[in-house]
Amino acid sequence: MRRLPVADRAAVRHATLRLIAQDRRAAAIVVVLHSAAAVAGLAVPWLLGRIVDEVAAGAGAGSIDRLALVIGGCVLVQGTLTRYAQYAGHRFGERAVARLRERFVRQTLQLPVSVVEHAGTGDLATRSSVDVGTVGTTVRDVLPVIVLATAELTLLFGAVFLLHPLLGVVALVGFPSIYAVTRWYLRRAGGAYLAEGAATAELTDALTTTAEGARTVEALGLGGERIRYGSERIGRMWATRRATLALRSVFFPGIEGSYALPIAAVLLVGGLFLDSGRVTLGEVVAAALYLQRAVEPLDRILLWIEQAQRGIASFARVLGVGQVPPEPRGGSSAPRGERIVVRGARFAYAGGRDVLHGIDLDVTPGERLAVVGPSGAGKSTLARLIAGIDAPREGTVSVGGCPVVELDPAERRRRIALVTQEHHVFIGSLRDNLAFAAPHATDDEMRSALAAVGARWSASLPDGLDTEVGDGALALSAADAQQIALARLVLADPHTLVLDEATAALDPTTARRTERALAAVLAKRTVIAIAHRLNTAHDADRIAVLEDGRITELGSHDDLVRAGGTYAALWRSWHG
Numbered sequence: 001m002r003r004l005p006v007a008d009r010a011a012v013r014h015a016t017l018r019l020i021a022q023d024r025r026a027a028a029i030v031v032v033l034h035s036a037a038a039v040a041g042l043a044v045p046w047l048l049g050r051i052v053d054e055v056a057a058g059a060g061a062g063s064i065d066r067l068a069l070v071i072g073g074c075v076l077v078q079g080t081l082t083r084y085a086q087y088a089g090h091r092f093g094e095r096a097v098a099r100l101r102e103r104f105v106r107q108t109l110q111l112p113v114s115v116v117e118h119a120g121t122g123d124l125a126t127r128s129s130v131d132v133g134t135v136g137t138t139v140r141d142v143l144p145v146i147v148l149a150t151a152e153l154t155l156l157f158g159a160v161f162l163l164h165p166l167l168g169v170v171a172l173v174g175f176p177s178i179y180a181v182t183r184w185y186l187r188r189a190g191g192a193y194l195a196e197g198a199a200t201a202e203l204t205d206a207l208t209t210t211a212e213g214a215r216t217v218e219a220l221g222l223g224g225e226r227i228r229y230g231s232e233r234i235g236r237m238w239a240t241r242r243a244t245l246a247l248r249s250v251f252f253p254g255i256e257g258s259y260a261l262p263i264a265a266v267l268l269v270g271g272l273f274l275d276s277g278r279v280t281l282g283e284v285v286a287a288a289l290y291l292q293r294a295v296e297p298l299d300r301i302l303l304w305i306e307q308a309q310r311g312i313a314s315f316a317r318v319l320g321v322g323q324v325p326p327e328p329r330g331g332s333s334a335p336r337g338e339r340i341v342v343r344g345a346r347f348a349y350a351g352g353r354d355v356l357h358g359i360d361l362d363v364t365p366g367e368r369l370a371v372v373g374p375s376g377a378g379k380s381t382l383a384r385l386i387a388g389i390d391a392p393r394e395g396t397v398s399v400g401g402c403p404v405v406e407l408d409p410a411e412r413r414r415r416i417a418l419v420t421q422e423h424h425v426f427i428g429s430l431r432d433n434l435a436f437a438a439p440h441a442t443d444d445e446m447r448s449a450l451a452a453v454g455a456r457w458s459a460s461l462p463d464g465l466d467t468e469v470g471d472g473a474l475a476l477s478a479a480d481a482q483q484i485a486l487a488r489l490v491l492a493d494p495h496t497l498v499l500d501e502a503t504a505a506l507d508p509t510t511a512r513r514t515e516r517a518l519a520a521v522l523a524k525r526t527v528i529a530i531a532h533r534l535n536t537a538h539d540a541d542r543i544a545v546l547e548d549g550r551i552t553e554l555g556s557h558d559d560l561v562r563a564g565g566t567y568a569a570l571w572r573s574w575h576g
Contacts, residue, residue: 003123003198003201004115004123004124004127004317004320004321004324005320005323005324006194006316006317006320007315007316007317007319007320007322007323008316009190009312009316011316011319011323012312012315012316012319015315015319016315019096019099019100019139020096022096022099023092023095023096026088026091026092026095027092029088030085030088030089030092030148031147031148031151033081033082033084033085033088034081034082034085034089034148034151034152035148035151035155036081037077037078037081037082037085038148038151038152038155039155040074040077040078040081041074041078041152041293042155042156042159042290043070043071043074044071044074044075044078044289045159045286045289045290045293046159046163046286047067047070047071047074048071048285048286048289049163049280049282049283049285049286049289050067050282051064051067051068051282052281052282052285054067056280056281056282085148089140090140093136093139093140093141094140096139096140097132097135097136097139097140100132100135100136100139100318101132101136103322104127104128104132104318104321104322107321107322107324108124108128108321111321111324112324112389113389114384114389114390115324118350122201122202122203122204122205122206122207122208122209123201123204123205124321125201125204125205125208126197126200126201126204126317127201127317127318127320127321130197130200130314131197131314131315131317131318132314132318134310134311134314135311135314135315135318137307137311138307138308138310138311138312138314138315139311141304141307142304142307142308142311145300145301145304146300146301146304146305146308149297149298149300149301150297150301152297153294153297153298153301156290156291156293156294156297157171157172157290157294159286159290160266160287160290160291163279163283163286163287163290164273164278164279164283164287166269166273166278166279167266167269167270167273167279167283167284167287170262170265170266170269170270171262171265171266171287171290171291172262173261173262173265174258174259174261174262174265177254177257177258177261178255178258178298178302181250181251181254181255181258182251182255182302182305184250184251185247185250185251185305186305186309188247189244189247189309190309190312190313192240192243192244192247193244193309193310193312193313193314194313194316194317195240195243196237196240196241196243196244196313197313197314197317198240199233199236199237199239199240200237202233202236202237203230203233203234203236203237206226206229206230206233207230210226210229210230251302251305252302252303255302256299259295259298259299262291262294263288263291263292266284266287266288266291267284267288270283270284270287270288271284334400334402334411335399335400335401335402335407335411335415336400336401336402337365337400337401338365338399338400338415338495338496338526339362339363339364339365339399339400339401340361340362340363340386340397340398340399340496340526340528341361341362341363341396341397341398341399341401342359342360342361342362342382342385342386342395342396342397343360343395343396343397343398344358344359344360344394344395344396345358345359345360345382345385345392345394345395345396345397346358346359346392346393346394346395347378347381347385347390347392347393348393349381354393354549355378355381355549356378356381356382356385356392356549357548357549357550358395358550359382359395359549359550359551360551361544361551361554363496363526363528364526365495365526366524366525366526367526367527367541367542368526368527368529368539368540368541368542369526369527369528369529369540369541369542369543369544370529370531370536370537370539370540370542370543370544371383371528371529371530371531371543371544371546372531372534372537372543372544372545372546372567372570373545373546373547373566374547377546377547377548377549378546378548378549379500379530379546380420380500380501380530382530382546383418383420383498383500383528383530384418385397385404386404386416386496386498386528387404387416387417387418387498388404388405388407388412388416389418390405391405399415399416399496404416413492413494414494415494415495415496416494416495416496416497416498417489417492417494417496417497417498418498418500419485419486419489419497419498419499419500420500420501421482421500421501423481423482423484423485424481424485425469425470425476425481425484426470427468427469427470427471427472427473428468428469428470429463429465429466429467429468429469430458430461430464430465430466430467430469430484431443431446431465431466433469433470433484433488434446434449434450434465434484434487434488434491436488437488437489437491437492438488438491438492438493441491443465445491446465446487446491447459447465448490449487449488449490449491450483450484450487452487452490453483453486453487453490454483455480455483455484455487457480461474494525495525495526496525496526496527496528497525497526497527497528498528498530499527499528499529499530500530501530501531501532527540534570534571534574537557537567538557540557541556542554542555542556543555543556543557543560543567545560545565545566545567545570547566552565552566553565553566553567557571
């Protein structure tokens, strides 16, 4: 299984700046409001220092009361500005996350089908849910906290320097230890959280595949094996969680132990300076209060650095989806005709052995070709090559003289459609499900398409085409869902259809009726059918017998039966 790529730090940094730049006005408002709130808060320790000096100088109660009223006003202003700053910050964050989600959905839908299949559902599902949600928390909460707490710290330590430069220098005594512990943590956290994300994706994939194949697991008695498989992935995820926890267990105690150093140093050195008359008692008190106040933004920064590491790792995984090379957008020439030609095609999955060995095949426009053979012969793989989902390792697959994989995706899907026994009903109305294939189709065209594939059940739905189907709505059987997929095919109206056991979920009688209805509707279309029922092969113009990745027989039904080869044996076995 090949995992989707992960973006590097430079790409994450660039994307973060782009998110901010797309709503720079709102970002500027957030910064201005928080900065104004921080400035209003700076006045309180200074005013308290003034009160200490006023009391030491024997000032009256009136002067002290006025300073106390100013302190109350500053607190009120700071609270009001902070409230609106947080409101603006959350609005900015939600808009940024909405844009990120929209771009992620677009990029996901543009992924080549082969990439999605090889990556597995767990990786993509984790990125679209857990990782996007983590990035949302980071953009909405973490980034504003870190940026604005850093600005507040700068102002607080600047205020200490303004009180007296010597006090400012002493106030920096705790930074070397904080810097050393933070650097140690950051050098290790990125890789640790990426490993945790990958382990979570593996566990999600294991749970998803087990749930989807629950009936198979039960029928074959594979419960113990799936439990062991899931337990191994739980163990890997637990190991990665312990690794990140070990980092936090060093990071947080090391940082918190450095908080008291600046305050103690300022009080100690301030007392020495006070004896020599270099500073006043009020300045020492104000400096200590500023440093005490700095603990809260510093704590916020360091507390959220851990979440920021999660967010950066998740953002790298989200951005990685956009780094998958897009499907080719087509060459300089357009297909000339609809003839399908396969020459010397060889194919292997993920560096394994070839499953197709030098396939040569010509399919003329309007021909009905059936491909038959035992399981594992390579029938579905050949269907994927013809549909352009995968590219041959050697050789070519072309339509109208142009390689199928080099066609623009929209052009390729207009010409060639692949329908497999795997189908999906989306949450929404029946009309919505059909409109995916033909957005501008009328209701009459949709009803005709359903009738063409034998979906008589659709006529008795309570709300007709507006009936809600899918999870949480009207439950459809596997046969009903497959008929919807075939109705989409009728609406899409491609010239070439590749049917990979497209009626496998239907009972034999319904499948036969559906195939005959499709044959009438799709007359004059090129049809390549992967046939598991030999009745389908009997109706085809030609039959290709695929064995061990090679075409061993090719001809009409009557010719192959007379030849007495593999197909004849299959036909006799089929009819007992």
